[in-house]
Amino acid sequence: MKTPSQIFKVFFISVVVLFSSCSKDDSKSDENASCQETKITMLVNGESQSFHAYGRGIDIRSDGYELSLNFGREEQNPYQEQSIVLHLPYKTTGQNIIEQFIYSQYKDNTLFRGDFLEGELQSNVITNTKNCFRMTFSGKLSDANQEVIITEGKISYTYEEPFSE
Incomplete structure (x- = not known):
């Protein structure tokens, strides 16, 4: 059985990974956000x-x-x-x-x-x-x-x- 501190660590790492991957995608979308239809x-x-x-x-x-x-x-x-x-x-x-x-x-x-x-x-x-x-x-x-x-x-x-x- 996992302890509350182990569950918190897994949750914390998951949140960090999730936000890190979102910020990378956001930078790509920011670069394309200024693009408009030709x-x-x-x-x-x-x-x-x-x-x-x-x-x-x-x-x-x-x-x-x-x-x-x-x-x-x-x-x-x-x-x-x-x-x-x-x-x-x-x-x-x-x-x-x-x-x-x-x-x-x-x-x-x-x-x-x-x-x-x-x-x-x-x-x-x-x-x-x-x-x-x-x-x-x-x-x-x-x-x-x-x-x-x-x-x-x-x-x-x-x-x-x-x-x-």
Whole structure:
């Protein structure tokens, strides 16, 4: 027959093991909790637009790793193409950390291509993990012929496969 102290020890060890395993699972779920369904939306010159995620990658550079993200609009009309390319430090979050934000559109037989860092870009990278990326942004860019204003920009991109580390 087991003594009350032996029963208490078994109970105590069981509780410790249970809570230890939960905290490990919680850390994984915390990392995924900031991930949301993939969705890229913005207003471009007041027109609501949605984009699709076309790819991602990590490049090695002297000061760490660079995350590259590619988005585009699937249009049936090749004369209405749009794309976005982002470059920023991998796993870094915060205000205005985007190193390059290239926006291109071919609309009404006119090509517009520009890096928003040469114009005005306000951004907030909320999540930048091996599993997903999330940010908000707005900005204005002009070239010699036209101006593009983007407002209410939101990117939520959950990767099909996490980056290996």
